[in-house]
Amino acid sequence: MNIMHAPGELVVGMRAxxxxxxxxxxxxxxxxxxxxxxxxMSLDVKNGEFLSLLGPSGCGKSTALRIIAGLGVASSxxxxxxxxxxxxxxxxxGDISFVFQEPTLMPWQTVFGNVYLPFRLRHLPKRQARDxxxxxxAMVGLEDFAEAYPRELSGGMKMRVSIARALVTKPKxxxxxxxxxxxxxxxxxxxxxxxLRLWRQTGVTVIFVTHSVYExxxxxxxxxVMKARPGQVFAEVPLERADMRDGYYRTSEEYRATCERVSRxxxxxxxxxxxVS
Amino acid sequence: xSGGVRMTIAGGNIPSRQADAPAPARASTSQKLLRVxxxxxxxxxxxxxxxxxxxxNDVPPYILPGPLTVADAxxxxxxxxxxxxxxxxxxxxxxxxxxxxxxxGLAVFLVQSRWVELAFYPFAVILQVTPIVAVAPLILIxxxxxxxxxxxxxxxxxxxxxxxxxxxxxxxVDHHLLNLFDLYGASRWQTLLYxxxxxxxxxxxxxxxIGGGLALIxxxxxxxxxxxxxxxxxxxxxxxxxxxxxxxxxxxxxxxLLSLLGVAIFALTSFIAWLSLxxxxxxxxxxxx
Numbered sequence: 181m182n183i184m185h186a187p188g189e190l191v192v193g194m195r196a197x198x199x200x201x202x203x204x205x206x207x208x209x210x211x212x213x214x215x216x217x218x219x220x221m222s223l224d225v226k227n228g229e230f231l232s233l234l235g236p237s238g239c240g241k242s243t244a245l246r247i248i249a250g251l252g253v254a255s256s257x258x259x260x261x262x263x264x265x266x267x268x269x270x271x272x273x274g275d276i277s278f279v280f281q282e283p284t285l286m287p288w289q290t291v292f293g294n295v296y297l298p299f300r301l302r303h304l305p306k307r308q309a310r311d312x313x314x315x316x317x318a319m320v321g322l323e324d325f326a327e328a329y330p331r332e333l334s335g336g337m338k339m340r341v342s343i344a345r346a347l348v349t350k351p352k353x354x355x356x357x358x359x360x361x362x363x364x365x366x367x368x369x370x371x372x373x374x375x376l377r378l379w380r381q382t383g384v385t386v387i388f389v390t391h392s393v394y395e396x397x398x399x400x401x402x403x404x405v406m407k408a409r410p411g412q413v414f415a416e417v418p419l420e421r422a423d424m425r426d427g428y429y430r431t432s433e434e435y436r437a438t439c440e441r442v443s444r445x446x447x448x449x450x451x452x453x454x455x456v457s
Numbered sequence: 458x459s460g461g462v463r464m465t466i467a468g469g470n471i472p473s474r475q476a477d478a479p480a481p482a483r484a485s486t487s488q489k490l491l492r493v494x495x496x497x498x499x500x501x502x503x504x505x506x507x508x509x510x511x512x513x514n515d516v517p518p519y520i521l522p523g524p525l526t527v528a529d530a531x532x533x534x535x536x537x538x539x540x541x542x543x544x545x546x547x548x549x550x551x552x553x554x555x556x557x558x559x560x561x562g563l564a565v566f567l568v569q570s571r572w573v574e575l576a577f578y579p580f581a582v583i584l585q586v587t588p589i590v591a592v593a594p595l596i597l598i599x600x601x602x603x604x605x606x607x608x609x610x611x612x613x614x615x616x617x618x619x620x621x622x623x624x625x626x627x628x629x630v631d632h633h634l635l636n637l638f639d640l641y642g643a644s645r646w647q648t649l650l651y652x653x654x655x656x657x658x659x660x661x662x663x664x665x666x667i668g669g670g671l672a673l674i675x676x677x678x679x680x681x682x683x684x685x686x687x688x689x690x691x692x693x694x695x696x697x698x699x700x701x702x703x704x705x706x707x708x709x710x711x712x713x714l715l716s717l718l719g720v721a722i723f724a725l726t727s728f729i730a731w732l733s734l735x736x737x738x739x740x741x742x743x744x745x746x
């Protein structure tokens with residue numbers, strides 16, 4: 181199976197057995213205005229998997245992602261990061277990266293400065309971080325743009341910088357919150373391929389929030405379909421051979437069948453939600 | 458304005474360097490020349506019109522002196538005007554410096570919590586909305602010297618635009634970036650230094666430009682109110698003095714020095730703003746279509 185990979189790439193099957201990266205047990209979230217955003221969500225995220233949270237807007241997928249990141253606190257239930265160092269605030273430290281829907285770059289910093297940020301906050305001097313930063317920029321194809329400012333880049337390139345910043349610290353867990361929703365179709369497909377490649381290369385665990393059936397079916401090794409009102413897990417769709425996909429897969433019968441299956445599950449999830457009162 | 462403007466790169470999925478490719482058409486030398494010569498020519502024409510008006514109508518110099526008479530006064534009274542210009546410049550810049558320190562410092566303090574802001578912001582507003590001319594007599598009584606009184610007046614006026622712009626800037630930080638700093642475990646200090654202060658730069662520059670202009674105005678107005686005299690008096694006093702003596706050429710000379718000082722402050726603050734924003738902020742970047 182691994183003949184297909186370029187040298188140096190990890191074999192996905194070998195890293196599926198370790199402890200889960202995140203465990204959620206009956207996690208609920210109620211916002212201060214009384215909205216029940218997430219209800220009794222339980223989830224184990226296995227090491228090395230590419231998990232997509234798929235659902236209509238208002239299903240709590242972004243809320244779940246923010247709780248996993250430690251950016252929001254669960255109202256009830258427990259969440260644990262069994263394989264991460266936990267800091268004094270009870271949150272994982274340094275093992276989690278986040279890519280937002282917007283590139284979220286600092287416009288006054290160059291591409292290099294933006295990717296340097298996680299190291300800068302850890303007081304690592306620029307000299308020591310340089311090699312790793314340039315290496316990561318090369319991985320996303322931006323090694324020639326280190327000194328450019330974000331406003332000089334296209335939307336897709338900005339998103340690459342954002343991904344490079346997330347990967348530069350070699351995190352265990354990469355959280356992506358509809359990262360390509362604002363990009364055009366062609367750029368999105370290209371970035372989907374890149375994310376798959378980076379996932380294989382680095383062995384990072386990815387949780388990917390999306391509302392696109394096609395995107396989730398193309399990327400994931402497992403899809404968790406969620407429903408709205410209240411936001412909760414509706415069904416899980418495990419997928420095979422996520423490590424083998426490439427441009428040809430997009431036009432394959434297998435991909436079409438997968439999309440159909442996922443799409444049907446999503447329709448059921450939407451239909452099962454209580455109507456807006 | 459050296460340094461070619463880089464073109465925005467579109468369709469950026471091709472990982473190749475395009476930014477240094479053909480330099481975008483720069484303003485040609487003749488255009489640059491025009492940019493300087495047109496305003497200069499207009500100024501010269503205005504002077505000429507002024508001179509002709511005075512000459513042709515035989516206006517007496519105590520009503521309206523011609524530009525040459527004013528230039529003469531500027532040279533002859535340099536001994537009086539130069540120290541006054543120095544005093545006014547000193548007060549303006551000291552007040553601006555204090556206002557920068559105070560405005561930025563207080564802004565950082567105010568945004569620490571909503572309660573702090575609720576408690577202290579009203580004082581800043583009251584200080585701002587009370588006309589400085591009305592407060593000046595009181596300040597004159599309390600301040601040890603007239604110079605200090607002038608300084609306090611100019612400071613009070615220049616301080617508020619810097620404060621309010623800075624508060625606005627510190628609060629306008631992208632929430633996702635704040636989340637990101639949280640996620641990476643940034644300390645309060647790091648968030649301030651690496652995120653909030655740089656993000657507030659454009660707002661700070663606006664405050665600086667407004668504050669710089671106001672500091673000069675306040676320094677002059679306060680001196681009118683204070684009516685200082687003697688060796689330490691500024692241009693405002695010399696202006697009043699010239700008026701009492703009906704020395705209108707000297708009054709004009711003082712006026713010209715004041716507006717030159719104002720222009721210099723504006724140019725300086727604009728230059729500082731351009732220096733710090735030129736690479737990344739939309740306000741300082743020229744764009745070609």
